[in-house]
Amino acid sequence: MKNLVFLLFIPLSFFSQEKIVDTSEVVGWKKSGKSSFLINQTAFSNWISGGENSIAGTLSVDYDINFYKNEWSWDTKIIGSFGVNKNSDSKFLKKIDDRIEINSVIAKEFIDEFSFSGFLNFKTQFARGFQYSTSEEGDEIRNEKTRIFSPAYTQLGAGVYWKKSNALWVNFAPITARLILVNKKFTNDLDDGEDYFGVPDGQNSRFELGASVSAFYEFALVYMTQILPFNDIHSYNLFTA
Structure with missing residues (x-):
């Protein structure tokens, strides 16, 4: 039988962006931004090496x-970023990305x-997160772990x-405070000595003091005939309870 494979990738990107202006030279408010929506799909038919049909999307x-x-x-x-994936061998829609982050500096x-x-x-997520496993009957099951x-x-700090x-x-910021908030649903039944993202049994918060270093950079990647913007925030923290 003839082996066939069908791959479909549909990148859909929608951008709304103003020219980035250095605010150290311009008085007043400036804003810029972008949004994107990406879809990709993979389908296999009579593929001898095996494979799973899947479809995924990220906003x-x-x-x-x-x-x-x-x-x-x-x-x-x-x-903000949220993405999901559906594989043909799973009955669940699974997250591939989930992020809310606000970073603000006044100086x-x-x-x-x-x-x-x-x-x-400030950091959290949009939707519930699950841990997946297989039941004794061989069925895929899931257990809620985050929401x-x-x-x-939440972090607050002062520095240079x-x-x-x-x-x-x-x-x-050599002087930084961090507050971790959680739902008691996830801490009420913890085992002795176990914690949930640092929060102990029966509690819904944890307060820490420490130091923080955050850095941001943005540059253009030249790929063939396209210039692609790239940026990221990196944070390094040292905290004690």
Whole structure:
């Protein structure tokens, strides 16, 4: 029998973006952002090597709000992403991406490119997350492990902010507080010595003190004849209860 394989990838991207402007040179408010929706599908027919039919979709938004006046700056980045995947061998729709993040830094410049700063960072997710396993009868089952605001991370800190431009900055906060919030549904039945994202048995929160370093960079990737923007935020934290 003839072996056939059918692969279909449908990238659909919708962008709404203003030109990125360095707010250290422009007084007032500036905003920019982009949103994208990506779909891909894979289908196999009489494929001798095996394979699973699947379809997946991801919706993402990424927006920046910047303000500058009289050596004061306020930079906020809002990120949201949610994606799901359905495989032919599973009865469940499974998440492949789920993220809500807000990062905001307010700063007062004291020398060129350096400022005293305060920052807020918030992270959680949109939907419930599950752990998947197989029952004794061989059926796929799932157990809820996370949901919106469980966990939810909030960080507040003060420190020094170095900003070369909107596309490159580093914030160091040697004094940082972090609050972890969870739903008691997930902590009421923990075993002795077990915790849920750091929260102990029967509790719904955990408070920590420590330090934090956050960095953001953005650059263009040249791929064949296309120039693709790339950006990311990296955070490094050291906390004690």
